[in-house]
Amino acid sequence: MRVCISACICNRLRYPSYNKRHVSRQGWIRVKPSERSQFGSAGEAEPAGLSEYPETGGPPLLRLVNIRKSFPGVHALRDASLDIHAGEVHVILGQNGAGKSSLIKVLCGAYVADGGDIEFAGRKVTIRGPADASALGVAVIFQEFSLAPYLDIAQNIFLGRERDFTRIGLVDKSAMRRAASEVLRQLGLNYDPATFAADLGVAQQQMVEIGKALSQNARILVMDEPTAAISEREADRLFEVIDRLKRQGVAIVYISHRMKEVQALGDRITVMRDGAVVDGFRRGQASAEEMVRAMVGRSLDQLSRREPHPAGAVVLAARHLRTSKLADVSLEVRAGEVVGLAGLVGSGRTEVVRAIFGADPLIAGELELDGVPLAARPDRSSRKGVALLPEDRKREGLALALAVRDNATAASMWRLFRRGWFSPGAAEKVCADLIERLKIATPGSAQLVRNLSGGNQQKIVLGKWLAAGSRLFMLDEPTRGVDVAAKTEIYRLIDELVREGAAVLVISSELPELLHLCDRAYVMRDYRIVGHLDRDNLSEKAILDLAVHHV
Amino acid sequence: MSDQTLPRIPAAASRYLSRIPGVAFILLAMVVAFQVGNPRFLSTVNLANVGLQASLLMMLALPMTLVILTSGLDLSVGALIGLAAVIIGSLLLAGWSTFTALAAAAGSGIVVGLLNGFMISYLRLPAFVVTLGTMGLCEGLALALTNGEPIGGFTPAVEAFYRSAVFGVPTPVLGAAAFYGILSLVLYRTRFGIYIVAIGGNKDAVHLAGIRADLVHLAVYVVCSVSVAFSAVLLLGRANSAHPTVAIGMEFEAIAAVVLGGTSFEKGQGGLFGTVLGVLAITVLRNGLNLLSVDPSLQVVCVGLLLIAALLIDRNRKRVVTRIAE
Numbered sequence: 001m002r003v004c005i006s007a008c009i010c011n012r013l014r015y016p017s018y019n020k021r022h023v024s025r026q027g028w029i030r031v032k033p034s035e036r037s038q039f040g041s042a043g044e045a046e047p048a049g050l051s052e053y054p055e056t057g058g059p060p061l062l063r064l065v066n067i068r069k070s071f072p073g074v075h076a077l078r079d080a081s082l083d084i085h086a087g088e089v090h091v092i093l094g095q096n097g098a099g100k101s102s103l104i105k106v107l108c109g110a111y112v113a114d115g116g117d118i119e120f121a122g123r124k125v126t127i128r129g130p131a132d133a134s135a136l137g138v139a140v141i142f143q144e145f146s147l148a149p150y151l152d153i154a155q156n157i158f159l160g161r162e163r164d165f166t167r168i169g170l171v172d173k174s175a176m177r178r179a180a181s182e183v184l185r186q187l188g189l190n191y192d193p194a195t196f197a198a199d200l201g202v203a204q205q206q207m208v209e210i211g212k213a214l215s216q217n218a219r220i221l222v223m224d225e226p227t228a229a230i231s232e233r234e235a236d237r238l239f240e241v242i243d244r245l246k247r248q249g250v251a252i253v254y255i256s257h258r259m260k261e262v263q264a265l266g267d268r269i270t271v272m273r274d275g276a277v278v279d280g281f282r283r284g285q286a287s288a289e290e291m292v293r294a295m296v297g298r299s300l301d302q303l304s305r306r307e308p309h310p311a312g313a314v315v316l317a318a319r320h321l322r323t324s325k326l327a328d329v330s331l332e333v334r335a336g337e338v339v340g341l342a343g344l345v346g347s348g349r350t351e352v353v354r355a356i357f358g359a360d361p362l363i364a365g366e367l368e369l370d371g372v373p374l375a376a377r378p379d380r381s382s383r384k385g386v387a388l389l390p391e392d393r394k395r396e397g398l399a400l401a402l403a404v405r406d407n408a409t410a411a412s413m414w415r416l417f418r419r420g421w422f423s424p425g426a427a428e429k430v431c432a433d434l435i436e437r438l439k440i441a442t443p444g445s446a447q448l449v450r451n452l453s454g455g456n457q458q459k460i461v462l463g464k465w466l467a468a469g470s471r472l473f474m475l476d477e478p479t480r481g482v483d484v485a486a487k488t489e490i491y492r493l494i495d496e497l498v499r500e501g502a503a504v505l506v507i508s509s510e511l512p513e514l515l516h517l518c519d520r521a522y523v524m525r526d527y528r529i530v531g532h533l534d535r536d537n538l539s540e541k542a543i544l545d546l547a548v549h550h551v
Numbered sequence: 552m553s554d555q556t557l558p559r560i561p562a563a564a565s566r567y568l569s570r571i572p573g574v575a576f577i578l579l580a581m582v583v584a585f586q587v588g589n590p591r592f593l594s595t596v597n598l599a600n601v602g603l604q605a606s607l608l609m610m611l612a613l614p615m616t617l618v619i620l621t622s623g624l625d626l627s628v629g630a631l632i633g634l635a636a637v638i639i640g641s642l643l644l645a646g647w648s649t650f651t652a653l654a655a656a657a658g659s660g661i662v663v664g665l666l667n668g669f670m671i672s673y674l675r676l677p678a679f680v681v682t683l684g685t686m687g688l689c690e691g692l693a694l695a696l697t698n699g700e701p702i703g704g705f706t707p708a709v710e711a712f713y714r715s716a717v718f719g720v721p722t723p724v725l726g727a728a729a730f731y732g733i734l735s736l737v738l739y740r741t742r743f744g745i746y747i748v749a750i751g752g753n754k755d756a757v758h759l760a761g762i763r764a765d766l767v768h769l770a771v772y773v774v775c776s777v778s779v780a781f782s783a784v785l786l787l788g789r790a791n792s793a794h795p796t797v798a799i800g801m802e803f804e805a806i807a808a809v810v811l812g813g814t815s816f817e818k819g820q821g822g823l824f825g826t827v828l829g830v831l832a833i834t835v836l837r838n839g840l841n842l843l844s845v846d847p848s849l850q851v852v853c854v855g856l857l858l859i860a861a862l863l864i865d866r867n868r869k870r871v872v873t874r875i876a877e
Contacts, residue, residue, distance in 0.1 A: 130759065131761075146753060146755070146756035146759060147752070147753065147756065148748060148749035148750075148751075148752030148753050148756060148757070148818075148819060149752045149753075149818045149819065149820065150748050150751070150752055150818060150819040150820045150821075151745060151748050151749055151752065151819070155745050155748075155749075159745070159749060159756070159757070159760040159762070160757075160760030160761045160762045161760075162742040162745060163742070166742065169741060170736070170740045170741060171740055171741060171742060171745065173740070197752075198818065198820070
């Protein structure tokens with residue numbers, strides 16, 4: 001009886017009814033169910049895919065060839081190609097903004113490519129929406145999960161496919177749970193399928209997402225930085241599951257920038273930069289250093305070094321800072337200095353500036369500003385002259401729906417009261433000064449910030465702190481997403497700031513930018529500072545040597 | 552366990568323990584306290600009375616639970632039940648059949664539900680504002696239909712129905728119990744029910760699963776409004792008259808009952824059983840305080856305190872249960 005039930009469920013899993021519906025309604029999917037069947041199904045213990053697509057070599061299951069995609073003003077993808085093979089882990093490596101996410105979105109149907117070809121098992125196909133992608137067996141595990149917290153695991157896995165378990169209008173919960181257990185068992189998990197998703201940890205939710213994808217017949221599983229929010233042990237568990245899926249013939253596309261994982265997992269590694277694929281390696285072909293070099297680029301000599309100014313007194317001294325993530329960080333910034341905070345994405349750079357500003361609570365450590373102890377609280381530090389340009393300026397740095405004037409005066413509002421009353425005239429004057437000084441391109445101080453370009457928005461964030469009379473500027477990726485002209489302008493402003501005696505701490509993932517701007521730099525890895533480079537020792541190689549973990 | 556390194560999944564026992572809303576303990580304590588304070592509290596007559604009082608609130612709070620599970624809100628139920636009562640009352644007075652009167656009331660429920668659901672689900676307007684609007688709409692219509700006067704003097708059949716009993720259990724109580732049974736089946740055993748919880752948790756995911764989430768979302772408001780319109784019969788029976796604004800404010804009591812029962816405004820957390828407890832707690836509190844001849848205005852204060860107490864219990868118990876589970 002039991003065998004019979006599970007066999008019957010397997011059949012259902014093989015051709016989920018919603019797939020069939022989409023195929024028939026949208027006839028332009030070129031792959032027929034009969035062709036898909038050769039890749040086996042998640043319902044089988046040992047799918048047939050293995051023999052047809054051995055682990056290496058053989059034709060790719062899915063190919064993206066010369067994909068292009070642009071948005072007004074941005075080339076998200078210039079020329080990206082990707083071969084995905086069954087039973088292989090294909091790692092896509094790249095910095096933020098390199099085009100990894102855009103490529104994935106083309107693959108899963110969230111974007112439609114402007115140009116280029118997609119081939120599935122040697123045949124040209126088109127992906128014009130999520131339904132096409134899932135008909136091809138592409139499933140994406142995003143960082144934001146799609147589980148409903150108060151449905152149980154079984155209901156989440158089979159969401160939208162309850163028909164398979166419905167008898168006379170009622171859902172047979174126990175049959176659904178048995179089927180869910182079966183799906184989870186294939187991942188080597190024995191969760192109770194009656195558990196609410198809300199009661200699961202992040203890593204467990206991720207596993208349920210994977211199970212959900214597989215039960216929908218996914219043959220190509222895309223994981224977007226899956227270890228970003230889970231612990232190391234949980235990550236090991238994930239790698240076991242990935243290994244198991246590989247052996248079952250599932251193709252895995254794995255996005256990451258953690259070198260350790262990339263080297264441990266990747267059968268093929270594709271490196272992206274500026275919307276294009278710049279390099280590709282097979283397992284063991286390249287060292288971590290080579291890969292990072294490909295990832296960050298070699299444009300070392302594009303920018304000359306900034307002329308240094310004589311450094312003054314210590315403005316910021318941070319000693320032994322500890323937060324829930326940071327482990328013992330100490331650093332110093334002097335007046336007239338630009339100090340870099342280098343390291344790979346996720347090495348803890350943003351956490352340092354957030355801790356100093358007081359945005360994340362300090363567990364231990366001391367802060368001094370101009371020799372006076374500083375309370376790490378945003379309301380205090382902003383009045384004492386600490387400025388933070390957050391990484392995500394649209395979310396944390398600006399109120400997009402408000403006018404230029406309101407944003408520009410947001411950090412200095414307390415200075416704009418005359419005899420206890422807010423003075424619009426004073427605000428107008430402050431704003432007009434900033435527009436002139438920073439050359440902000442806006443029709444007027446009443447323009448809404450959301451209508452301005454990225455570069456001008458960034459200038460407003462900077463201007464907000466200038467108006468507040470800040471002495472210490474912490475700039476987290478100050479030129480991300482701004483055009484070249486605005487970039488040069490921001491460099492000029494930073495230079496002007498230090499010439500006037502301000503202290504600047506700058507985070508950047510672009511090595512040339514750091515080398516151009518900084519008088520010296522701290523290098524971070526795994527949430528601690530692992531090295532300090534003064535002006536004479538500051539070089540691309542020195543930073544990479546410290547930033548990349550050599551195992 | 553193959554995954555000992557992962558955070559522990561709560562065992563079944565503690566999972567069920569954590570699903571009992573805090574109001575259950577308060578309800579138990581209140582029953583004991585009122586019985587001590589007045590031995591007539593647990594008498595058959597008084598219990599039937601509590602049941603009758605609870606059944607009307609139940610008819611509003613149960614469908615309200617479905618709405619709140621979708622992370623929504625329906626403020627129009629109080630005004631709508633008044634409107635439906637007026638419609639039924641006037642039609643009966645004008646000599647129409649009971650069936651026609653009920654059909655007309657159901658029609659008003661469908662219209663209001665479609666209006667709410669369409670604006671909230673398809674136009675993505677905030678539920679609070681939309682249902683505040685339809686609340687005014689219903690109230691105004693009810694007043695216009697009656698010139699603001701209560702209407703009464705229709706067939707004794709309505710009141711007789713309200714006062715009738717089967718094996719000593721009042722018919723309205725049986726009706727509410729049956730309604731609870733049906734809604735439970737719908738919520739926990741049908742696709743519609745699963746989608747309601749899923750929409751409250753993550754509407755986009757429901758879309759992506761190939762489900763017409765907007766339609767399901769709209770249907771929840773229609774179900775709520777129609778069942779509210781039908782329960783106008785209880786309102787009519789209770790007073791044997793229809794007053795256009797008598798039920799205004801009941802929406803807040805219904806929402807309070809749902810929240811008392813542990814249903815959250817986010818993520819689809821909660822359920823119908825909790826709402827039953829919430830309704831009983833409010834009714835028992837009112838009834839008990841009446842028996843102890845407490846000033847009615849003080850009673851309102853007590854309902855407020857009850858709500859706050861239940862929220863505090865729920866909040867802290869989660870911590871306690873987790874500690875036990877660990």
